[in-house]
Structures are given as C-alpha cells and as structure tokens.
Amino acid sequence: MVSYTLRRLLEAIPVILLVTLIVFLLNAAIPGNPGRIRLGQRADPASVDAYNEARGYNDPLPVQYGRYLWRLFTDFDLGESDVKAGKSVNEILEEAFGVTIRLAIFSMFIALVVGIGAGILSAVRSRTWIDYCSMLVAIMGVSMPVFWLGILMIIYVAPVLGLPRTGFDDTDAYTMFRSLILPAAALGLLSSATIARLCRSAMLDVLTQDYIRTARSKGLGEAVVVLKHALKNAAIPIVTVVGNSFGYLLVGAVLTETVFALPGLGREVVEAIKQRDRELITGGILLMSFVFVGVNLLVDLSYAWFDPRVRDDRN
Amino acid sequence: MTATNRGRSPTQMAFKRLRRNRLAMLGALVVMMVTVLAFFPSWLVPSHADGAGPYGFAEQFRGAHEYQQPPGIPGHPLGTDELGRDVWTRIVYGAGISLRVGLVGTLVALFIGLILGSIAGFRGGRIDTLISRLTDTFFAFPSLLLMIGILAVFEKPNEIVIFAALGVVGWPGVARIVRGQVISLRGSEFVLGARALGQSDTRILIGHVLPNCLGPVVVVSTLMIAGNILAEAGLSFLGIGLPPPSPSWGRMLVDSKEYWVDMPWMGIFPGLSIMITVLGFNLLGDGLRDAFDPKMKD
Numbered sequence: 001m002v003s004y005t006l007r008r009l010l011e012a013i014p015v016i017l018l019v020t021l022i023v024f025l026l027n028a029a030i031p032g033n034p035g036r037i038r039l040g041q042r043a044d045p046a047s048v049d050a051y052n053e054a055r056g057y058n059d060p061l062p063v064q065y066g067r068y069l070w071r072l073f074t075d076f077d078l079g080e081s082d083v084k085a086g087k088s089v090n091e092i093l094e095e096a097f098g099v100t101i102r103l104a105i106f107s108m109f110i111a112l113v114v115g116i117g118a119g120i121l122s123a124v125r126s127r128t129w130i131d132y133c134s135m136l137v138a139i140m141g142v143s144m145p146v147f148w149l150g151i152l153m154i155i156y157v158a159p160v161l162g163l164p165r166t167g168f169d170d171t172d173a174y175t176m177f178r179s180l181i182l183p184a185a186a187l188g189l190l191s192s193a194t195i196a197r198l199c200r201s202a203m204l205d206v207l208t209q210d211y212i213r214t215a216r217s218k219g220l221g222e223a224v225v226v227l228k229h230a231l232k233n234a235a236i237p238i239v240t241v242v243g244n245s246f247g248y249l250l251v252g253a254v255l256t257e258t259v260f261a262l263p264g265l266g267r268e269v270v271e272a273i274k275q276r277d278r279e280l281i282t283g284g285i286l287l288m289s290f291v292f293v294g295v296n297l298l299v300d301l302s303y304a305w306f307d308p309r310v311r312d313d314r315n
Numbered sequence: 316m317t318a319t320n321r322g323r324s325p326t327q328m329a330f331k332r333l334r335r336n337r338l339a340m341l342g343a344l345v346v347m348m349v350t351v352l353a354f355f356p357s358w359l360v361p362s363h364a365d366g367a368g369p370y371g372f373a374e375q376f377r378g379a380h381e382y383q384q385p386p387g388i389p390g391h392p393l394g395t396d397e398l399g400r401d402v403w404t405r406i407v408y409g410a411g412i413s414l415r416v417g418l419v420g421t422l423v424a425l426f427i428g429l430i431l432g433s434i435a436g437f438r439g440g441r442i443d444t445l446i447s448r449l450t451d452t453f454f455a456f457p458s459l460l461l462m463i464g465i466l467a468v469f470e471k472p473n474e475i476v477i478f479a480a481l482g483v484v485g486w487p488g489v490a491r492i493v494r495g496q497v498i499s500l501r502g503s504e505f506v507l508g509a510r511a512l513g514q515s516d517t518r519i520l521i522g523h524v525l526p527n528c529l530g531p532v533v534v535v536s537t538l539m540i541a542g543n544i545l546a547e548a549g550l551s552f553l554g555i556g557l558p559p560p561s562p563s564w565g566r567m568l569v570d571s572k573e574y575w576v577d578m579p580w581m582g583i584f585p586g587l588s589i590m591i592t593v594l595g596f597n598l599l600g601d602g603l604r605d606a607f608d609p610k611m612k613d
Contacts, residue, residue: 011451014448014452015448015451015452015455016455018448018449018452019452019455019456022452022456023464026464026465026467026468029468030467030468031468031470139594139597139598139601140590140594142597143541143545143590143593143594143597144586144589144590144593145545145548145549145552145565145586145589145590145593147549147552147565147568147586148568148582148586148587148589148590151568151575151582151583151586152582152583152586154575154576155575155576155579155582155583165576247457250457251457251458251459251460254459254460254463254553255459255549255552255553258552258553258569269460269463270463270553270554270555273463273466273467273555274554274555278467281463281464281467282464284460285456285460285461285463285464288456288457288460289455289456289457289460292455292456292457293455296454296455
C-alpha cells in the first residue's frame with residue numbers, strides 16, 4: 001500500500017505541473033491590459049506601464065511562468081485581484097471556497113443517502129415497478145440540468161416550505177442551513193441519480209453470487225444479507241463513483257451558485273470573467289483543479305485499499 | 316465462421332438488440348424529433364425571419380398586449396417572453412444551436428481523441444507515456460471550469476469557439492477509450508495477419524484496428540453529445556456562452572431570471588427542452604452500450 005501510494009503521488013507531480021502550465025497560458029492569453037483595468041481608463045500611460053512593469057507583466061513568458069510557479073509552491077500565492085482594489089486572490093477565494101465546499105458536502109450527503117438507498121432498493125426489488133420507476137427517475141436526473149432543477153425549486157418548492165428563494169445568510173447556523181438546503185437538494189438529488197444507477201448494477205452483480213445464496217440458506221435475515229454481505233462487496237465501484245461525483249458536485253456547485261445567488265467560488269470566477277480580472281479567473285480554476293486532482297487521488301487510493309489486486313505492481 | 320452466424324455481422328446483431336430495446340427506441344425518436352426541429356424550423360413556426368436571418372427576431376415583437384403572456388394565448392402556444400418574443404419559436408430555433416454544438420463539439424473531440432488515442436495505443440513506449448500524461452492532465456480539470464477558462468480568452472464567443480472548447484475538454488475521454496481498445500486489438504491474429512502481408516502501420520491502424528473500435532466509440536460519442544448539450548446550456552446560463560439574442564436554451568433561462576417566479580413558463584419550457592433532448596441522447600447511448608456489450612447475448 002505504501003509503495004502504491006508513493007507511486008501515485010509521484011505520478012501526480014507531472015500532472016500538477018502541466019495543470020499549472022495550462023492555467024498560466026490561459027492567464028497570459030486572456031485579453032486586456034491589467035494596468036489599464038486596475039487603474040482605469042483615465043490613468044496616464046506611464047503609470048499603467050509602471051504598474052505592469054512592477055508586477056512583471058512585461059517580462060518574457062518563461063520568466064513569468066517561473067515566478068508564477070515559485071510564488072505558487074513557496075506560499076500558494078495566487079496573486080492580487082486586478083479589479084477588487086488591493087485584495088489578494090487568496091483572500092477572495094478563501095471566503096468563496098468556504099461557501100462552495102459547504103454546498104458540495106451538504107449535497108454529497110443528500111446524494112449518498114438518496115442514491116445508495118434507491119440503488120439498493122432497485123437491486124433488491126429488481127424488475128419490479130419500484131425498480132423501473134426509480135431507474136426512470138434516475139436517468140431523467142442524469143439528463144436534467146442542475147440549474148433548471150434549481151429554477152423549479154425556486155418557483156415551486158421555496159414558497160411551499162417558506163424558504164428563502166435566493167441568497168446566502170450566514171448570521172447563524174440555522175439561517176445558513178435554510179439558505180443552503182434548496183441548492184444542496186437540487187445538486188444532491190441530481191448526483192444521486194448517477195450513484196443510484198451504479199449502486200444498482202454493482203448490487204445486482206453481487207446479489208447473484210454463490211456466497212449470497214449461502215448466507216440466505218444459513219437462515220440470515222434479508223436485511224443482514226443485503227446490507228452486510230452484499231453491500232460490503234459492492235462498495236468498490238460505489239466508492240469510485242462517489243469520489244467522481246464529488247468532483248462533479250464541485251462543478252455543479254458553480255452552476256447552482258449562479259441560480260441561487262450564493263457567493264461561492266463559481267460565482268466569483270464568472271463575475272471575474274465579466275470584469276476581465278485575470279488573476280482571479282485563473283486562480284479559481286487552479287484551486288478547483290488542485291482539489292479535483294486531490295479528490296481523484298484519494299479515490300484511487302481508496303480503490304487500492306478496498307481491492308488489493310489494484311495495488312499489485314504486476315498488473 | 317459457423318453456419319449459424321452466416322449473413323450477420325456482430326454490428327448487425329448489435330443493431331437487432333438495439334431495435335428491441337424500447338427505451339433506446341424512445342431515445343432515438345426524441346433525437347429524430349430534435350433533428351427535424353433543428354434542420355427545418357420553418358416547418359413548425361411561422362416564418363418570421365424576413366431578411367434578418369434566423370436569429371433576427373424583429374418579426375416577433377408584437378403589441379404591448381402580447382408581452383410576457385402566459386401559454387395559450389392565440390399564436391403563442393408556450394407564451395411570450397420578457398421582450399414579447401414567442402417562446403415556442405425561440406425553442407425551435409434553439410434546437411439548432413443545441414444540436415450543432417452537441418454534434419460538432421463531439422466531432423472535434425473524436426478527431427483529436429481518435430488520432431492521439433490510436434497513436435498512443437499502437438506505438439506504445441515513450442509516445443504512449445507522453446500522450447497518457449497529457450490525457451491525465453486534461454482529466455485533472457473540472458471540465459466546466461476549463462471551458463470557462465477557454466471562453467474567458469475570447470471577447471465575444473461564437474459557436475466556433477464553443478465547438479473548440481468542447482473538443483478540448485472532450486478529447487481525453489475518447490483518447491482513453493481508443494487507446495485501451497487499440498492495445499487490446501494490437502496483438503490479435505488479424506493484425507498479425509495483416510502485418511505478415513506486409514501492410515504498413517497506418518494501413519493496419521485505419522483499415523483493421525480502428526473499425527473494430529467502432530462500438531465503444533459510437534457509444535461514448537452519443538453520450539458525449541448529451542453532455543455537450545448540457546455543457547453549452549450551462550455556459551450560456553452562466554452568461555459566458557453564446558451572447559444574446561441567440562436563442563440558446565440556457566441563455567433563454569438566464570435572460571428571464573427576474574420573471575421565473577411570476578411568469579414561470581419562461582423558466583420552465585427552455586429547461587424542459589434541454590432535459591428532453593439530453594434524455595433522448597442518453598437513452599439512445601445507454602441502449603447502444605447494452606447492444607454493443609459482448610456480454611449480452613441474443
């Protein structure tokens with residue numbers, strides 16, 4: 001396990017370096033003169049030039065990339081916002097990421113409960129109307145844009161439950177919960193569709209195996225057979241899809257935040273694009289990509305943890 | 316070849332299985348309907364584009380009594396929007412955008428992915444490592460954010476930019492599948508046979524190996540069309556996709572943002588169109604996957 005972990009970590013290094021290179025090139029390609037954006041249209045050319053010179057925007061690209069990497073890996077400094085006066089990108093993203101990660105974790109919880117529940121139920125009641133209905137709902141969920149489910153909830157669910165339609169209120173835990181529940185439900189229910197489909201097929205594979213018949217013939221109750229014997233062995237594909245859905249949730253969070261007007265990372269990046277705030281745009285993308293790489297790494301490691309064959313070097 | 320299989324290729328057998336799958340056929344029906352909307356919008360909506368091209372909606376501006384009207388008023392089966400435009404007309408023209416973006420974005424991804432994936436799988440060695448690392452890198456980006464980054468580079472994105480962005484984000488998925496398929500076919504007997512006949516690598520790859528990857532590639536492409544339609548809708552919804560007045564379904568949703576609660580039809584029908592279209596491609600793609608899966612027998 002240790003050598004497998006080390007190998008996976010080593011493999012991640014070139015990927016991370018290439019990610020930073022692509023993000024840096026995007027940054028350099030975004031049009032607009034940073035000094036002009038920061039100092040305004042009326043600033044005299046000399047001070048715009050001085051601003052760009054001081055921040056190194058006039059240096060050759062390889063030099064800029066070197067400095068970018070150095071800042072990034074010495075103290076994860078993502079630079080300074082070109083638009084929000086004097087604020088560092090780290091500060092802005094830290095605040096916004098807090099909202100996004102809360103939304104993602106809350107939705108993950110909903111997705112897991114609904115997805116695994118529906119998946120197990122469909123597998124156990126395979127080829128009954130329960131199975132057909134939940135799988136039909138699941139494939140509709142896979143096809144539904146998260147922002148549209150959000151709109152439907154704003155129109156029809158929010159007034160019925162007396163919840164705020166949009167906005168984020170973090171004065172205390174209760175108001176925060178109230179402002180996050182609809183976005184999290186929209187995002188979580190859609191992710192549960194993928195989890196339910198996979199969980200069903202993983203459980204169906206396991207439920208037809210001999211040891212399940214043995215367990216039943218020993219006289220074990222159906223609940224013990226399904227939840228203890230079968231679910232444990234169906235866990236590997238489920239863990240993978242859960243890890244992958246977390247990445248999907250982070251992306252879906254970007255869209256969900258826009259529908260519900262939550263001040264999360266996605267909304268910051270989208271606003272930054274409209275204002276041509278290039279450090280903020282690429283900082284947000286880089287942060288999300290690092291989280292994504294980290295989550296994928298954890299998924300791979302957990303895969304190897306559950307299934308020793310994966311970490312066998314001979315394969 | 317045994318006598319029982321005479322006259323039926325594996326592909327024909329797969330299509331026979333596909334035809335028996337009711338959900339997949341439903342998906343195919345939806346896909347056909349959307350295609351008709353996309354190619355012949357004037358069959359379904361009164362001509363309104365006099366001299367202004369399909370995106371000129373001048374003809375749809377009506378008197379004040381026809382602004383923001385609910386579905387069912389004469390001439391506007393799905394109501395009118397915040398500017399008095401007919402929602403049904405815009406949805407019909409939006410089908411063209413969705414289908415184009417879905418198809419062309421997928422073709423771009425297929426083009427890059429097929430080339431890189433087959434080279435990586437067929438050559439192996441260093442070039443394989445290089446291409447595989449590149450694939451991993453693109454997988455490391457959350458796809459929507461990478462597209463946002465690419466679109467940020469362009470002042471006013473048009474459809475070509477969106478095609479390219481979808482291709483850049485989509486190719487790694489194709490490359491990974493093609494590489495795996497090529498590796499598994501590389502050592503097969505018909506490849507050795509072709510090599511013994513003295514055929515060149517390119518000819519073996521194009522003539523013998525790639526045609527045998529067709530099944531998985533068709534499946535992944537169908538599902539990718541669905542994903543691309545969703546992605547375009549999402550980008551337009553964020554306001555960084557196609558600029559107004561293009562009747563992109565995602566754009567229609569975000570433009571009517573202030574009216575969702577009081578005039579819900581503006582927020583419902585474009586989203587419903589997205590869902591039905593994507594559902595159609597997903598059902599068809601799932602059906603194709605089941606049909607081409609060799610584990611499933613007649």
